[in-house]
Amino acid sequence: MASGRTSPVLLVLFCHVLSIGSSFQPALVLDMAKILLDNYCFPENLVGMQEAIQQAINSGEILKISDRKTLASVLTVGVQSALNDPRLIVSFEPNFVPIMPPTLPSLPMEQLIRLVRNSVKLEVLENNVGYLRIDRIIGEETANKLGPLLRDNVWNKVAQTSSLIFDLRYNTAGELSGVPFIISYFSDPEPLIHIDTVFDRPSNTTKELWTVSSIIGERYGKQKDLIILTSKRTLGAAEAVAYTLKNLKRAIIVGERSAGGSVKVQKIRIEDSGFYITVPVARSVNPITGQSWEVSGGVVPDAIVLAEEAVDHAHEIIEFHREVHSLVKETGELLEVHYAIPEVANKVSRVLLAKWAEGLYRSVVDYESLASQLTADLQETSGDHRLHIFYCDVEPESLHEMPKIPTNEEVDYIIDALFKLEVMPGNVGYLRFDMMADIEVMRAISPQLIKLVWSKLVNTDTMIIDMRYNTGGYSTAIPLFCTYFFDAKPLRHLYTVFDRSTSTMTEVMTLPEIQGERYGTTKDVYILTSHMTGSAAEAFTRTMKDLNRATVIGEPTIGGSLSSGTYQMGKSILYASIPNQVVLSAVTGKVWSVSGVEPHVAVQANEALGKPSGGQ
Known part of the structure; x- marks a missing residue:
């Protein structure tokens, strides 16, 4: 939007509040606009807003609402609608006292250990399937401080399992600085991987997040099955973990679409008014997709099921994956025996096995998705669109089809x-x-x-x-x-x-x-x-x-x-x-x-x- 034109924010605000009587200071709206301009993580959406508001105030279009809580609700609806961002919230809290919780690294070691034990659960299930539930993602500094504890009680035990169910269904808090460390446990030391780019509006800085070459504890690596469970409550840093590992094709996401939270939000007082506005002040951009899991998007699972059914479904996928290698191999062998062009058949067979070895069939969750992936790979590698894999619960008639002589x-x-x-x-x-x-x-x-x-x-x-x-x-x-x-x-x-x-x-x-x-x-x-x-x-x-x-x-x-x-x-x-x-x-x-x-x-x-x- 060009400067000088009427802002959508203003139009929506006026649409909601002009019909409500009494008075308030127009400076409140100007102060709120300034906070958004200085702190909102999408400043490009605010171009011309402050000038448009001032223009409307000068023209006599003054918002007049006597009840402050009503005004806060109206302003919230207006700002959210105009910017299509439900994270923006205006509140009237004259007695609000900001409480700054102590940072985790400053806590005594005993409290840190208790916090980790309360937020981390690890089990080794039947068939050496690991189950790791983490309800809070700790930041880099805390992770370094608790390094030996995490190494001995979590990561080294996880590393011995054959496949892992990583439960983030209850993870509603965490620090973004801890995300690279978790991603690193499920990737190789080299090459380093660019996993996120975070833009911070108040400081007007951009920071890239990369995996790290050295971690405390044994890596899980890139080869073994990793299934991440999500729910509609999964929020923030946990969403960043799930979204990144999904788009790196390292993990399968099972469960519900996640909440679509924020990298960072702040509750900022609007001058001395008793009004506050909650503002997302940073945004994430994934280097693979060019998009984010934030706001209304969330992380979309590969297999969508109710959160309470996610563990059982994860076990079914792990069991199915035990067949995938033999089915990929069988596809290549059938081609080598039957496909009309032998040299192409041999090439395709090798490519299929190489793709499996690279983990490119890890994202399949059932026979239907495996058939689709195999078909795409067969046709792309051979250049022959006639090659096709399909699934059928009953044996196809074409296996025994003989022409019937009519009466x-x-x-x-x-x-x-x-x-x-x-x-x-x-x-x-x-x-x-x-x-x-x-x-x-x-x-x-x-x-x-x-x-x-x-x-x-x-x-x-x-x-x-x-x-x-x-x-x-x-x-x-x-x-x-x-x-x-x-x-x-x-x-x-x-x-x-x-x-x-x-x-x-x-x-x-x-x-x-x-x-x-x-x-x-x-x-x-x-x-x-x-x-x-x-x-x-x-x-x-x-x-x-x-x-x-x-x-x-x-x-x-x-x-x-x-x-x-x-x-x-x-x-x-x-x-x-x-x-x-x-x-x-x-x-x-x-x-x-x-x-x-x-x-x-x-x-x-x-x-x-x-x-x-x-x-x-």
Whole structure:
């Protein structure tokens, strides 16, 4: 906001208080504005505020409220609404006496020890799972003073556990200077990590917080599971710990969204009035996210559950993590056996294991999140978007799927459901079908198919084949379908298939004999495509394009695979969909790209049908 313009703060204040009678000194608002300008941690939001208030006062818009507590409430609502910051509070407390509690380092050692024992709880649970509850984060000076006690009774015992549940659900107080030490226990000595940047408004200074290379006690390190529990009461420095470790991908957060507190707040008296304003005077900016956990944001858990259920859920995640390494390894092994491009499979398998070793699968909390992470890593590393991991509570039918030969009663229904045909003006044939059926099914229904479909189109002068809604099906019928658009002799080489699972190379040719008439090689054929066209429909389209037998019109196809196998990962509910064949062009001898078929005429799919009649 530019200086001289009416401030949102002022407008909101006036909106709330102009209707209330009696009087007070306008200096109160000016003094409050000065405190905000000198101390509020977002000074950029206050530009022009003081000038706007003075301008309004000079113009006679004087706030008149007789009851001081009412005035404090109205000012609170106005300031909070204008700055969208619920931490700003105005109060009227004429008898308030500030009490400065003694700093922790100044307390006698006996009191410090008692405080730590009351705020820290440590247990070693079944399967060597550590449980550490800390209800107050002590600052750097206190931590140094209590170093041997913390080392012997907390950190060295924690370090011996196999995984750790770090409970911050009841942590509502603490000092920010203690955050780097806690983060350091869960990271390596080198390199040092920039974990926070804190801007202090009263001193107008910025301080960076980094991990430390030397700590008292044994580090927990970066490899073992760390699960942090939070609640809606988790506040301040504890939020900084949870937010930092989450965004370093070092910890999983389980529980409720945290309170969204402040790095530092001060209660400041407004001159001699008896009014006070509580102001956040410092703000935190995380170097990874560029954002903060403060105000309304809080720390959002990876697994959101009620606070009272967080411990049980943490145990479930730890148990699940025992499977993750074997599932990541199994994914790589399935690729090495089945994926159509062996050198890519070997590379991806190595990358997956390296990512696991680096702890990059630590953030997964269940089968669904693991499937999502594995899919993203497979596709990114291989460049093949067809690789996919999914979870399924029941065994997918595709594991045992065999084409079903229809009965005579079913044939008419199948033809009616799969095929749509029309002879358009100009003797142009239009054929749409949305699934590629298996060759055995096609042979079984061929008499009715020839009679009900093909005989009505074979004598047209031009053929439009609509593949815009065909997402695939069986590839076995591709040679049969292609054969109708070529002469009987010589047989045409359509494409070559390398099957990784059987290590066989097969040349796919047109068929020497078919039922019904051929469409021949002289009449124009147009194939319509969309971004949905995939799998066997895409292979047919690509073959017809490669052999210059059809003009393709529409959108680039999806880039699917001719054949993908579905493989269970161990005994889990995860399954891998892996392209197990590569197709080599009959013209170039090169492997078909997974990027899809580029049309000769690129148009939106919904406009493709209008293009052929216009000519080329």
